[in-house]
Amino acid sequence: MGETIPIAVPRKGRPLESVLDRLAARLDITGLADDVASTLRHEKALTKGTIDADENDVYHRLAEYSTVDDPTKPEYTLLRDDRAGKPRRIVFDSVTIPLADVEGAPDDAEIQLVGREEPFRSLRTHEFALGFDSADLVLEEVVELRPEPLDRIADVNARIDPSDTDVRVVTGLGDTVYHTLLATPEVAPAVDSLDRDFLETYEGPLCIEPRYERLVQAVLGTRTLDGVEFRYPEEGREEEAAIADAGLGVYLTVTGSTARDHGLLLGEQLFPSETVLLENTVESTDTIGVVRSFLNGPDLETELAVEP
Structure with a gap:
């Protein structure tokens, strides 16, 4: 069994789709990415009431979507939605993706995408070394307030107090x-x-x-x-x-x-x-460095200047 690198990702919405699109651009997982995105869009429409619910209740649909005996198939979970009545909503939970074709990755290495409500905070508490979240949350939580304006994501790291958090922004995904x-x-x-x-x-x-x-x-x-x-x-x-x-x-x-x-x-x-790739720098290892470089790259069209 090779090394598994867990990566915190959003449970739903545009940021999660951006992560899946990024992985599909670098790995042969287009089918997986499309499946997860279409499932969650369908569930969002059901929760909002823009389409009629089918005969199966939310628990039956959850059982149909999730494949618990094969980690390379997506799993889902239930959360309370903030909408009126706080209905239960199906959201992404996890999936494991092999890195067999990634240059520099150890034999049998794999990544595991793990859904979190606020991935950035999971990195701050050292649960993960890598994760994806909105750049907004970084500004809302840890960026220093100064008299001067901040107009580029690329300047965010310079305003993070090292004594406050070990998390840094690596790159954006271009979903601007x-x-x-x-x-x-x-x-x-x-x-x-x-x-x-x-x-x-x-x-x-x-x-x-x-x-x-x-x-x-x-x-x-x-x-x-x-x-x-x-x-x-x-x-x-x-x-x-x-x-x-x-x-x-x-x-x-x-x-x-x-x-x-x-x-x-x-x-x-x-x-x-923009959705950004985040790293907890004190949790980095050689394999995590390979995965970070793999997720980064000059092919990204982003407002954030890609780091070397």
């Missing part, structure tokens, strides 16, 4: 969306751009999701936020609608179509939100 400055026409500058320079002189409300408060402080810099008052959407209120009421806000955008539907103008893309 942006924390974008949004404003109504009444608040946006008539001539100048809707950007950080505008915020330097702005005083008034800025609507954000509560979980992004520390991230926004890190990205904009505490000096820029002098005179700014954070406002938060009421529970159940659409974020773009709340920003339209406040006049100015920061929220994740892809195309910006929903923001425009609420009469908002799109300003500067303040910071990229």
